[in-house]
Amino acid sequence: MPCTRSAAHRGDVEGVHRSFELDPGHAKGDAAPVVDMLAAKFGRSREEALAMEERVASHARSEGLGYQVGDRDHGSTFDIHRLLRLARARGRQGVLLDLVCRANFAEERSVFDLETLVDLAVEAGLDEAESRAVLADDGAYADEVRADEREAAELGATGVPFFVLDRRYGVSGGQPAEVFTQALEQAWQGRVLTPVGEGAACDADGSCEVPQAGGHS
Template sequence: MKVEIWSDINCPFCYLGVHQFLEALGGFEHKDQTEVIHRSFELDPTQPRGASGEVVAHLAKQYGFTREQASQGEIQLGEKAAEFGLPYVTSGRDFGDSFDMHRLVHFAGESGRAEDMLLALFHANFADERKLFGSHERLVEIAAGEGFDEARVRAVLADDTRFAQAVRDDETLAHELKCQGVPYFVLDRHYVLSGAQPIEVYADFLRQGWEHYISGATST
């Protein structure tokens, strides 16, 4: 059984949803027979390469909020994260171009560690007070901290073409599958679930998918 997950490092609901899904998967009876593929999706693909800015200012501009409304939204997300047992920095975070981060997730996928890279980037964005976007050195630090070879990471970041097509292919596929927001979970190209959900919802999603998977396997 295969589950494809589209997400973006900028997206707080992806941070929450992916962690909740993985918690559900950890308790799933057939987790060893479930393949998880992490796919790329940029919330704002118009961001200039290397762009970085204050997240509250970005939210206010993007959605027509006041700064107070945007700040309150961050506080509410922090409360939701706490309900899920996740840390969340509610002020001072930045927002920016995530394309290089998606390239690094694909790089990590070559060694079967895409999830490790993605979770490390999520943590750096939402649970660490230091800025994340606009710095290759920060990305190198995060990747090296997860045990990735520093020289290889630097080589990927230095070459804008490395894994760029893989990111674009994921985004094209998301469009074809009618994905308009993330996180977006697709199970065997048959069942779809979107948004940050409680663990129980993801558990039901997996069980329902498994029943479909088994029925297909036994009918062939």
């Protein structure tokens, strides 16, 4: 969980990664350059889309993170989410997620390639045969991924990153560490943030109260 906590409660907080597809209608196996996707999605020229990527890369590199500009693919992430569900069941989800993110953003490796995904799974400590079996079976962990996506919609998530704290409070978008610290402390103390209506945007500081999903408390 990319946020900070006071030492007093650090051991009492567990981060769980959930599935969310930015482009759920994208056909499996239909990968294309991410710059072309951004240009089409936002109605920009390819040069403008490339400039958008350069700005993101600059922020990433200022934090010591690798970021490839113009060499990344965009495609369906459904198989990736299914494989991450397998990793979660084997206690390796966080490791695999880090490897997938590094391969996608920092390295010239397409995470939409079957063999790349298998290699990453093995690197994360998963069994190769089991990983291949999950990827070959379109139904494996599909219900779990869809359930995550339905819950995300019920909680008001329309994009990523979107963090839900204790199923009550949300932080939307990339925010400074102090925003996460404040939200975590407010969630811990049971204080209510400024409520927003269902489907509305979070406050300017990225904090909001999320609607209850499916009766969860």
